[in-house]
Amino acid sequence: MKDERLMLAIESSCDDTGAAIVRGTRLLSNVLSSQQVHEQYGGVVPELASRAHIQNIVPTVSVAVQRAGISLSDIQGIAVTLGPGLIGSLAVGVGMAKGLSLGLGVPLYDVNHLHAHVLAHFIQTDDDQEMPEFPYLCLLASGGNSQLVLVKSPMDMEILGHTIDDAAGEAFDKCAKVVGLPYPGGPVIDSLAQHGNAKRFKFAKSRVPGLDYSFSGLKTSFLYLLRDELNKNPDFIKENVNDLAASLQYTIIEMLMVKLREAVHLTGVKHVAIGGGVSANSGLRNAVSDYCRSNGLKAWIPPRQFTTDNAAMVAVAANLQADMGKQNTSLCAVPFSKLRI
Numbered sequence: 001m002k003d004e005r006l007m008l009a010i011e012s013s014c015d016d017t018g019a020a021i022v023r024g025t026r027l028l029s030n031v032l033s034s035q036q037v038h039e040q041y042g043g044v045v046p047e048l049a050s051r052a053h054i055q056n057i058v059p060t061v062s063v064a065v066q067r068a069g070i071s072l073s074d075i076q077g078i079a080v081t082l083g084p085g086l087i088g089s090l091a092v093g094v095g096m097a098k099g100l101s102l103g104l105g106v107p108l109y110d111v112n113h114l115h116a117h118v119l120a121h122f123i124q125t126d127d128d129q130e131m132p133e134f135p136y137l138c139l140l141a142s143g144g145n146s147q148l149v150l151v152k153s154p155m156d157m158e159i160l161g162h163t164i165d166d167a168a169g170e171a172f173d174k175c176a177k178v179v180g181l182p183y184p185g186g187p188v189i190d191s192l193a194q195h196g197n198a199k200r201f202k203f204a205k206s207r208v209p210g211l212d213y214s215f216s217g218l219k220t221s222f223l224y225l226l227r228d229e230l231n232k233n234p235d236f237i238k239e240n241v242n243d244l245a246a247s248l249q250y251t252i253i254e255m256l257m258v259k260l261r262e263a264v265h266l267t268g269v270k271h272v273a274i275g276g277g278v279s280a281n282s283g284l285r286n287a288v289s290d291y292c293r294s295n296g297l298k299a300w301i302p303p304r305q306f307t308t309d310n311a312a313m314v315a316v317a318a319n320l321q322a323d324m325g326k327q328n329t330s331l332c333a334v335p336f337s338k339l340r341i
């Protein structure tokens with residue numbers, strides 16, 4: 001790092017309020033305040049998320065400053081997620097960031113949430129930590145996105161393929177919901193899958209051309225299997241939940257891996273990364289590690305705390321991009337009407 005800028009970042013794109021402080025790429029603190037209020041609805045309720053952000057944002061930032069052992073006046077830049085995300089949630093984070101930038105008289109840097117996920121591998125938690133080499137391929141799989149991104153630099157990323165309908169995380173969450181599991185379903189499916197037979201049930205895998213993904217057919221196929229089996233045996237779910245979870249997880253991973261392998265072949269990259277909430281999945285982490293090991297590639301598997309939404313990745317992305325000359329956002333250049341949803 002040429003510039004060891006002390007950056008405070010705010011992330012509020014969905015249902016987690018995050019604040020983090022980094023010096024360059026070195027993590028000093030990372031605080032996340034998650035919102036339990038959505039569990040009873042089986043998904044994020046945007047209005048409730050915005051209101052919870054309003055309650056959480058000041059304490060979350062204060063704790064991040066305390067834990068970093070600095071005072072607010074030491075901060076040299078404020079980073080904030082500008083989008084994509086829920087408009088009301090983003091507005092809370094951007095409002096807070098603008099206020100801090102104005103009050104402290106330091107530059108404001110806007111960060112694309114997806115760039116931040118892709119750059120999460122640069123969050124430095126120890127001094128000898130290795131970092132990916134550019135260009136690298138990143139499979140970004142979360143609740144709202146599934147993309148294959150060729151990362152040429154912190155500022156230059158090419159989307160090689162993306163989902164044309166549901167995201168991988170949505171497939172986990174929606175299928176989990178129909179078997180009566182709590183939201184978010186991904187982590188629950190992951191733990192049930194450890195005890196199930198992944199080859200027991202077969203689900204349809206959509207075949208879309210190129211490097212794009214589609215998960216809506218899988219969801220329908222999962223639903224039809226349940227409908228048919230429940231007609232024969234009302235206890236079908238209870239008796240087979242582990243095998244259902246394992247088979248679903250196996251199918252989603254297979255679908256993600258087919259296109260990942262194709263993208264590696266087309267680009268010739270030697271470094272392969274995963275990111276986003278679904279990259280916490282143990283089956284996906286093993287599949288990518290095994291594939292890379294047997295093909296002489298370097299795998300980048302993020303620590304679990306940096307897979308789901310967090311402000312550490314926003315802080316690091318802002319510093320890496322600022323080092324490459326990205327201009328700070330002038331306060332009036334971020335009218336709320338520009339927030340990307």
Ligand code: KG4
Nearest residue numbers: 142143144169184186277278280281308309
């Ligand atoms: O990146 P993220 O925190 O939020 C956005 O969507 O931006 O990702 C959340 C998604 C949810 O769909 C959740 O079910 C999924 O990540 N997820 C998992 C696991 N942990 C989180 N999916 C599969 N296995 C997991 N262990």
